Amino acid sequence: MHTGQDPVDTDVVVGAEANSDTAAGNDPGTGRGFGTEPVGEPGTDPDQRGAAESNRHSNGGEAPGDPTGDSGSRLWGGTTLAARRQARRTALLEAALDLIGEAGAAAVTMRAVCRRAGLTDRYFYESFTGRDDLLDTLYRQVADEFLDPMTAFAAAADPDRDRLVAAALVDKVLDDPRKSRLFLVEPYSSTGLGQTTIAVMPAFTRLLQDHLFRHITDPDQRRLAAVTMAAGNAGMFSAWLGGSLKAGRAQIVDHIVAVLTAYRSMYRD
Template sequence: MRTDRESADGSPRIWGGTTLTERRETRRAALLEAALDLIGEAGASGVTMRAVCRHANLTDRYFYESFASRDELLDVLYRQVADEFLAPMTAFTAADDPSRDRALSEILVDKVLADPRKSRLFLVEPYSSTGLGQTTFAVMPVFTRIMQDHLFGHIDDPVRRRLAAVTMASGNAGMFSAWLNGSLRATREQIIEHCVATLTAYRAMYRS
């Protein structure tokens, strides 16, 4: 027996040129985009089920079609944004290659500037939103591992290698957060120069 979701030949039923799955994916994307807009305006505290639905012009029925709760929506959104920030780092995985430090720094800084909503979610909100705490703890070690294994691959001592990676990752996160929230006033070029200088210093720290 065919279901209401299938046509007579068993293929997905089409309404308005799209399948049910496609319409669900469109609604889910609209909810995530609405949450990003709200974060850009007021931070994660402004993300509620009702506010997201109102912004996306959808009812709460469609919210719960995709997410069990507001925290699940934020978790999914944070992980998606984190993957976007991770991509340029994985493109520069040549171990201990100082010649690529400036290019990497430029790409990361420009990524921060590209979409203020995403940068606020990824770099500012974890410091102020308890709802993102567990997600941040789960995601950030991936970034630390890339630094540890590639940027500081020349450090033989595994403890020192991890110390350099953890310290640099947390320090840069704090720097970008302060830059985005306005408490650190610096130009794009100053931030890039600082990132390059920091990489140089960390590479030299355990060189001998």
């Protein structure tokens, strides 16, 4: 459990363990803190100062030079504390995606992510409690990116809806190999994603139940079709991305449309 204090990390972060900028939480090699904060005297890290000033304000004091007492909205080097934190969080998530794209979720460790992002571990713990928390956050974010366009097409009253949904899904799979690997391949090989996958997948089965299979009147049959198709598609895409299934984009789209049609025919009254 993270205690709020910076853990001791003997790892070399961006090859600059002994560098005073790194020790101060600044961007190595630039002489400036992440988010364009200039390097100050020891103890003048603007983010650390902002937290201290915020604490003083909560105890009845007022942060120097901050008439509102809201240190999170104060500018330093043209950006607020909240904006700098969000930028660091985004950098850590992108670094994790890069590692997943190169070597899978097993390559994602706190030290590897920090090294790739050019940040120290204290900034990692600013956003995440640990590796599993980062992977959970990233997986849910990617799942939403897959679900949103599919839902938009599935909810539309378009005679070619099945093909539009299938094409949206396939195009999303092809759009960013890093995200597709995380979402469709890594759950089969990474124990750290098992519970997250279980929590996320019902949203995809509900999409099938509520829109694409809504004409199947029996609720048990409707759910059976939705769960089976969702799991089958996940396995198909995993094999496709892994190279063991040889098929083109058009073939995959046609297959999804055919399976949707087959399930409806199977359970037609």
